[in-house]
Amino acid sequence: MSGLSILLRGILFSLIWWLLTDGDTASWWIGVPAVALALIINIALLPSSNLVWHEFLIFVPFFLLRSLLGGVDVARRAIDPRMPIAPALFEYPLRLPAGMPQVFMANTVSLLPGTLSAELCTNCLKVHVLDSRGGFLAELEAVEQRVARLFGTSLKTF
Amino acid sequence: METMMVAWMLDSLLGLGLLWLAWRCLACPNLFKAIVLFVAFGLLMALAWVRLEAPDVALAEAAIGAGLTGALLMVALAQLQSIETNGDAAGATEKEERGIRPLQWLLLIVLPLIATGLGYIILSFPPDAPGLSTAVATHLEASGVSNPVTAVLLNFRGYDTLLELIVLLLALLGVWSLGGTVPQQAATPAPLVLETLTRLLVPVLILTAAYLLWVGAHAPGGAFQAGSVLAAAGVLLLLIGRHPRAALMALPLRLILVLGPATFLVIAVVTMLIEDALLKLPPEHAGKLILLLETTAMLSIGATLAALFLGGRRHTDKEHS
Amino acid sequence: MTLIDYLTAALLLAGAIFFFAGTVGLLRFPDVYTRLHALTKADNVGLGLMVVALAIQAESWTAVGKLLLIWLLVMLAGASVAHLVARGALRRGVRPWKQ
Amino acid sequence: MQTLYLTLALFLLLTLGAGMWRVLRGPTAADRMLAAQLFGTTAVAVLLLLSQASGNAALRDVALVFALLAAVTAVAFVQRAWPEQEQPQETERDVD
Amino acid sequence: MSIAHLYALVSVGLISLGLYALIVHAHLLRKILAINVMGSGIFLLLVALAQRTGTALPDPVPHAMVITGIVVAVSATALALTLMLKLSAQTGCAELPDKEDE
Numbered sequence: 001m002s003g004l005s006i007l008l009r010g011i012l013f014s015l016i017w018w019l020l021t022d023g024d025t026a027s028w029w030i031g032v033p034a035v036a037l038a039l040i041i042n043i044a045l046l047p048s049s050n051l052v053w054h055e056f057l058i059f060v061p062f063f064l065l066r067s068l069l070g071g072v073d074v075a076r077r078a079i080d081p082r083m084p085i086a087p088a089l090f091e092y093p094l095r096l097p098a099g100m101p102q103v104f105m106a107n108t109v110s111l112l113p114g115t116l117s118a119e120l121c122t123n124c125l126k127v128h129v130l131d132s133r134g135g136f137l138a139e140l141e142a143v144e145q146r147v148a149r150l151f152g153t154s155l156k157t158f
Numbered sequence: 159m160e161t162m163m164v165a166w167m168l169d170s171l172l173g174l175g176l177l178w179l180a181w182r183c184l185a186c187p188n189l190f191k192a193i194v195l196f197v198a199f200g201l202l203m204a205l206a207w208v209r210l211e212a213p214d215v216a217l218a219e220a221a222i223g224a225g226l227t228g229a230l231l232m233v234a235l236a237q238l239q240s241i242e243t244n245g246d247a248a249g250a251t252e253k254e255e256r257g258i259r260p261l262q263w264l265l266l267i268v269l270p271l272i273a274t275g276l277g278y279i280i281l282s283f284p285p286d287a288p289g290l291s292t293a294v295a296t297h298l299e300a301s302g303v304s305n306p307v308t309a310v311l312l313n314f315r316g317y318d319t320l321l322e323l324i325v326l327l328l329a330l331l332g333v334w335s336l337g338g339t340v341p342q343q344a345a346t347p348a349p350l351v352l353e354t355l356t357r358l359l360v361p362v363l364i365l366t367a368a369y370l371l372w373v374g375a376h377a378p379g380g381a382f383q384a385g386s387v388l389a390a391a392g393v394l395l396l397l398i399g400r401h402p403r404a405a406l407m408a409l410p411l412r413l414i415l416v417l418g419p420a421t422f423l424v425i426a427v428v429t430m431l432i433e434d435a436l437l438k439l440p441p442e443h444a445g446k447l448i449l450l451l452e453t454t455a456m457l458s459i460g461a462t463l464a465a466l467f468l469g470g471r472r473h474t475d476k477e478h479s
Numbered sequence: 480m481t482l483i484d485y486l487t488a489a490l491l492l493a494g495a496i497f498f499f500a501g502t503v504g505l506l507r508f509p510d511v512y513t514r515l516h517a518l519t520k521a522d523n524v525g526l527g528l529m530v531v532a533l534a535i536q537a538e539s540w541t542a543v544g545k546l547l548l549i550w551l552l553v554m555l556a557g558a559s560v561a562h563l564v565a566r567g568a569l570r571r572g573v574r575p576w577k578q
Numbered sequence: 579m580q581t582l583y584l585t586l587a588l589f590l591l592l593t594l595g596a597g598m599w600r601v602l603r604g605p606t607a608a609d610r611m612l613a614a615q616l617f618g619t620t621a622v623a624v625l626l627l628l629s630q631a632s633g634n635a636a637l638r639d640v641a642l643v644f645a646l647l648a649a650v651t652a653v654a655f656v657q658r659a660w661p662e663q664e665q666p667q668e669t670e671r672d673v674d
Numbered sequence: 675m676s677i678a679h680l681y682a683l684v685s686v687g688l689i690s691l692g693l694y695a696l697i698v699h700a701h702l703l704r705k706i707l708a709i710n711v712m713g714s715g716i717f718l719l720l721v722a723l724a725q726r727t728g729t730a731l732p733d734p735v736p737h738a739m740v741i742t743g744i745v746v747a748v749s750a751t752a753l754a755l756t757l758m759l760k761l762s763a764q765t766g767c768a769e770l771p772d773k774e775d776e
Contacts, residue, residue, distance in 0.1 A: 013365060019544035020369040020642075022635075027372050034368030038361035045357040071524025075500030078507060078517050087513055089575050103354045107558040111523055116516050118565035120350055128512045128565060128575060164584040169677055171591050173684035176718075180688050180711045182602070184695035189703055190659075194601055194610045196707055197651055201621050203714055204640065205591075208628055210681060211732050212721050213636045218741045220643040222748050224618065227710075228651030230748070232659035234755040235703065239661070241762050262698055273690040280682045280723075287726050289733035306734035307741070315738065322742045329749035333756045349566060352653065355559040362552070363646055370639070378636040382741050383643070390647050397650075397657045459745065466752035480579070488582055491627075495586050498620060502593040505600050505616060511608045514600075518612055522619045529623050533630050545638055546626070549645045553619055556649040560615055563656045568608050571662065 006043065008053075013038050052152040059150050063108065066139075070113040077130065088132035089118070092125045092140050095155035096148055105147045112143065169209055176202050189235055197228040213378035214307040217370070221386035229393050230467060302444025303375040311380060312448045316437035320422040323455060326462045327419060337470045348398035356394045363391035371456050375445070381452040385459025392464030401468075411461060418458030421451060483535055490532035497525030510576035511568050519561040523554055583631035587624045594620050611655050618648035681722035688715030700769045702758040706751060713747045 013035045021027040077085055096102050106117040106125060115136055119126035129136050148155050179202060183195035200223025207216035294306050294314065301309035311319050348356075367387040374380030402411070425447060426437050433440065439447050480488075504517020530550045534543045597620075600613040622641045629637035692712030696705055717740045724736040762768040 013361065015544075016362065016365055016548065017369070019541050019548055020365065021372065022539065022541045022545075027369075030368055030372045034365055037368075038364045041364060042357070042361040045360060067520070068524055068527075070520040071497055074504060074516050074520045075497055075524075078500050078504030078521070083507060085508070085513060086578055087510075087575055088577070089569075099350075100354070103350050106351055106562055107555070110519055110558040110561045111554065113520075114516070116512060116519070116565055117562050118512070118569050120562075120566075126569065128516075130513060130516050161581045161584060164581055164588060165677075168584055168588045168591065169680055171588060171595075173680055175591065175595065176684055177687045177691070179598075180691050180714075184691060184699070184704065184708055184711060186602070189701070190607055191601065191604070191610060192704065192707060194614050196710065197614050198598070198601065198617050199711070199714070201617050201644075203718070204644070205621065205624060205628075206681065206684075206718065207721065208625065208637055208640065209677070210721050210725060212724075212737050212740070213634065213640060215717075215721060215737055215740050215744070216637070216640045217643060218744045220640050221647065222744055224644055225647035225650040226748055227751065228614075229654035230752055230755060231703075231707075232651065232654045234759060236659040237759055238703065238762060238768055241759065242766065242768070265694055265697060269690050269694055273686050276686045276689070277683055280686065280719075281679060283723070283726065285676060285678075285726055287723075288729070289724065289727060290735045291727045291729065291731060291733040294734050295731075306731070307737045310734050310738035311741065315735070318739070319742065322746060325746055326749050329746075329753045332753045336756050336760050348657065349563065351559050351562045351566075352656070355555065355649065355653075358555065359552075359646065359649070366642065366646060370643075373639070378639065380741075382745050386745065387643065387646070390650055394650060394653060397653050399657075463745075463749065466749055469752075469756060484579055488579070491582065491586055494623070495589055498590055498623065499593050501616065502597045505597055505613065511606060511612065514609065514612055518616055518619075522616065526619060526623050529626060533626055536630060538635075542635065542638070545642065549622060549626070549638070549642050552642070552645040553622055553648065556645070556652075557615075557619065560649055560652045560656075563652070564608050564612065567656050567660055568606070571660070573606060573608070 006039070009042060010035065010039050013042075052150060055150045055152075059146055062146060063111075066113065067111040070111055073113040074130065085130050086132050088129055090127045090129055090132070090136075092127050092137075094123045094125050094144070096144060096151075097153050097156075098122065101147055101151045101153060104151070105144060108143060108147065109140065112139065115140065172202065172206055172209060176206060193228070193231045193235060196231065197223070200224065200227055214305075214380065214383070217378055217383040218386065221383050221390065225390035226386065226393065226463060226467065229397070233467075300441040300444065302439065302441065302446075302448050305374060305376050305378065305380070307378070308374045308380050308448070308452075311382075312451050313437075313439050313444060316422070316439070316451075317426070319455070320419065320426065320437070323419040323422060323458060326459065327415060330415065330462050330465055333466055333469060352398055356398050359394060360391045363387055363394075367391075367456065367460070371452055374452060375448070381455040382459060384452075384456040386463060388456065388460030389463030389467070392460065393467050396464070396468055411465065414457050414461040415465070416458070418451075418455040421454040425451065487532045487535050490528050490535075494525045494528035494532065497521045497528065501525060511573060512565055512575050515561045515565055519557050523557055526550055526553055580631050583627045587627040587631070590620050590624050590627070607655075607660060611652060615648065615652055618644060622648075676725070678722045678725035682719055685715045685718035685722060688712070688718065691715075702761070702768045702770065703755075706754045706758065709754075710747065710751060713743070717743055 017031045017035055077083060094102055096105055102120060106120050109115045109117045109127060114130040114134060116128040117125055118128045144155060176199065179195055179199040183192050183199055186192055200219065204216045204219040204223060207219055294310060298304065298306060298309055301313045303309050367384040370379040370384040370387060371381060429438050430436055501518050501521030504521060505514050508514045508517055527550055530546045534546050537543045537546065594617060597613050597616045601610050604610055622644050625637050625641035625644065629635065689712050692708045692715060695708035699705060699708065720736040720740055724733040727733050758768055
């Protein structure tokens with residue numbers, strides 16, 4: 001694990017502490033040991049992953065917009081008296097490398113319009129779709145591309 | 159005026175909701191359903207504490223009700239089912255009730271009487287009864303902290319907290335002395351998404367526990383809430399099958415378990431010798447002493463609650479014998 | 480009420496509508512998978528709108544950060560639990576509902 | 579504004595009450611668990627509203643603890659308490 | 675009537691419900707739930723009555739007692755659940771023996 005990534009995590013935890021304590025400088029007496037402990041446990045638990053931080057700036061607005069649309073979509077279907085749903089189960093072949101990128105993809109998919117990840121196997125994601133008539137495949141491919149860029153990897157080609 | 163009315167409706171709905179949930183939880187035949195209803199009851203209780211201006215209590219209820227109680231009850235039900243082996247956890251039902259028995263008739267007559275009596279007494283209480291709040295407020299200056307609840311817990315009535323830590327320890331000793339009750343099925347390997355969730359949550363739980371410990375000195379929070387949050391981190395790790403190593407389970411765990419009560423006892427003895435009063439903290443050092451007491455109490459409470467969730471000592475037994 | 484108050488009120492109301500829709504979905508949808516869709520997505524958006532609304536009113540930047548942290552945690556837990564429940568249901572042979 | 583915050587909190591509590599129907603009805607254990615999950619998220623929203631209405635920032639910490647621990651009961655259910663066999667026919671019975 | 679009284683009355687209801695279920699139900703898990711409901715009722719009573727100070731701030735002493743009470747209640751529940759499991763492992767049934775059945 002690289003020193004830079006440890007430093008970044010340390011900054012992240014310090015930021016959380018700063019938020020929690022409302023920026024009270026007197027709190028660092030406890031804050032420094034707490035952040036150190038959290039960091040040690042975090043490093044012990046979580047393997048390193050190479051996030052490309054500036055890609056976040058592109059990913060976050062995309063994700064917020066799509067998840068908002070996801071909420072609107074499902075709310076509309078729930079309230080509509082005819083309840084227009086045509087659910088289906090679908091296996092999506094993952095081209096992302098195993099580990100964090102795949103988990104990140106699975107969690108993201110569950111918040112996007114009409115898709116819900118139901119099982120993560122080796123290199124395949126079972127997705128439950130709310131409306132099998134829609135173009136969810138293109139959406140999944142787009143998300144996968146973005147996740148790949150976020151983690152600084154490329155998609156496998158078959 | 160309108161605000162008052164909405165507040166009244168909110169409180170009435172909350173009260174009715176609590177009663178309804180308690181009734182369904184205790185009356186429905188399906189035990190799994192009863193547990194889910196009890197968890198929901200706990201969440202609603204936390205909202206009730208907020209409405210009663212008791213945010214310290216709400217924090218404790220949130221930490222324990224949302225995390226530990228539900229997990230404890232669910233795991234116990236699953237183990238019960240694996241003992242009885244004739245049903246599944248979700249469809250578990252009690253034996254058929256045999257109609258209303260004489261005892262129940264008696265209860266149905268006596269209990270409303272008791273309830274009416276209690277209700278009458280409560281309504282006849284004077285609307286204002288300062289209780290101990292003025293006494294606490296006048297001595298708050300000397301307590302070392304500015305959150306009155308923490309002042310009561312760790313200074314004014316520190317002996318209560320000491321005894322309570324010992325009670326926790328006794329409960330754990332009770333569980334341990336019963337030994338491993340059920341051959342626990344090997345925990346299924348946690349799915350990757352769950353592993354990741356736990357790994358992300360545990361550091362944040364640690365930071366939050368430390369924050370609650372710190373903030374308890376001047377705002378709602380403190381050792382009990384922090385300890386419960388810490389215990390939740392332990393429970394999560396246990397649930398994904400990360401049991402502590404046997405070496406950790408032996409001496410280090412025991413040391414952490416007794417750290418809180420032991421610190422309390424040492425300070426109690428010292429204050430007895432110097433001030434001639436049990437746990438009477440000298441005002442000039444009270445703030446630091448309370449922080450020390452709270453930190454050790456938090457560690458012990460967290461470890462005890464997590465160990466209670468783990469249950470009998472089968473893991474250590476295996477390693478030692 | 481100022482313009483900011485109106486904005487807050489609008490966002491809060493929108494959030495409440497999403498919570499309502501989530502509950503409607505939980506009650507109306509035919510199987511556990513579709514209900515998961517409704518709960519996870521609608522409640523996430525509902526809470527998000529409310530967090531944004533309250534963040535406008537917040538007294539400090541750290542308060543805004545704390546609100547966002549709460550939302551982020553709910554989002555993470557919601558997405559993970561949805562996946563875990565769907566996965567468990569699938570493994571236990573709960574068949575998805577089909578028209 | 580205070581009235582609005584409290585009214586919305588009241589409204590959210592009412593939707594919770596409606597959601598309880600799913601706990602009672604089931605049909606599967608997972609459905610019951612879902613409704614409990616709904617309770618957690620909605621309680622966070624109610625707490626944030628009450629915090630704003632009363633001007634008590636400490637209630638945000640309660641909401642934070644809720645948000646952090648909402649998953650624990652669900653994880654206990656998924657990992658330990660979920661029976662190996664759900665009755666698949668139950669989902670179909672629920673359709674009509 | 676004030677908010678304090680409202681919640682105090684709710685607590686009376688909870689205590690009665692819990693007591694009734696504790697006596698009537700045979701299953702031990704249900705008895706444990708009943709005791710917990712009763713306990714919550716008593717906590718609610720304490721905190722509700724602590725509101726009646728006539729000042730802006732409620733009495734902190736009952737609050738402190740209830741916080742310790744909640745933590746003690748959960749550890750007592752853990753102990754009770756272990757006892758229940760032990761009993762049912764011995765007898766095959768999580769109920770106390772009934773006199774009528776003997």
